[in-house]
Amino acid sequence: MISLEVNHLSKIYSGETKAIDDVSFKVEPGEGVMLLGHNGSGKSTLFRCITGFEKPTSGSILLNDTDITRLSRSKLRPVRKKVGMVFQNFNLTNNLSVFQNVLFGALGHTKTSFQTFAPFASDALREQAMACLDRVGLAHLARRRADQLSGGQQQRVAIARMLMQEPEIVLADEPIASLDPKAGREVMDLLWEIVSERGLAVICILHQMDVIMEYGDRVIALKDGSLILDEGAGALDRPTLESLYQKDVQLTDRRVS
Template structure:
């Protein structure tokens, strides 16, 4: 059997204020999956994603990515290489507002540049060609020379996806990538994530709220509640009973 791309073993995270965000999480992710993590706000979804690429330091447990123990990476070069292989897409886009769309996408290549190249923002014609190809992939190449702050929310998120692709990642983490977007735009953004998952073979782990999106895009679902995994299975296996166990008896599915 092919070893998992990602293996999480007994992962726990306790913040300095005493909040236990993760409590012994165990999870395996195979290459090519589109895994969606669901749960209430505060269930530990964002903490889990941020621990996977060491944006947050786990309190205990082990994370293996491509067989390498992420927790043992101490030097900045090792962590930078990890974050090159694990692209991150944020809820609020994290673009540089006054820079062009193209320049924002090129920022995804900084992990491959030397310190002086990064400092001066030096990119080759080949770098720019690749960035434009990624913008074309997400249908926004015509905006390449516009400033990022002139774009709509959906367009900004597509720029963020193109930036992540420029890293040539093996895994993309998407933390509530559509929660600030309207329903139509949300589906458009998710379509592009599905496209890169299926056509480029990049594994995706996304935190999502709405079950309509979960059922349409996920190949597998994991539900967190109070920092623990309470469900793992296919989207169609989330029955009404499971929905209430995950979200509470008073919750209503608006999907």
């Protein structure tokens, strides 16, 4: 399992928007970190830098001891497969089966993408995909088309696909934003169970205060690209978290002692 260290990271888009401004923090294996911040504060950009899809303007990102900002495309590929992603809109291939979607999680592990297509996949890979589906409680829906599931079920399939990838750290970008409260809780419970049984670090972008306080070990917050908070969740209360979304917040005055 890997640790993540972000050092003095900045990202300026096309010479003007400073999406991330000198951000530093470290996440250890097994930590559950909530990432907060208003729209446009740089959260998704930070995730895209960690997955290597965006090149930062300056700073470093260490996954264990490898600075991924300095890797060539080909060297980035094996590192990228260690980072599991969960998205708000699930990112499933809608017209394919649930089983096929989970098999695609193995893409970083096979020599060719061909080997992740159901008719050509090895028995071992197929068994693994079924085990991942079983872990999220959806083995009985393996043959169903992905777009014929409820939102909560689709997100569980996305988690099964992420498991198939065998990640060593997980980034979740608003994983329950498209779900009703009940389905959202079920997805959070499942995600948290899975990361804790595997000892994975997870960083989760969320806006729901009660969910943040219930599940997070630690909270970090961005405002206009800058890190304005990095605290254990136990040291925070709801008004403090809500104040992160106000203008001109003076966090140092609002911390619980």
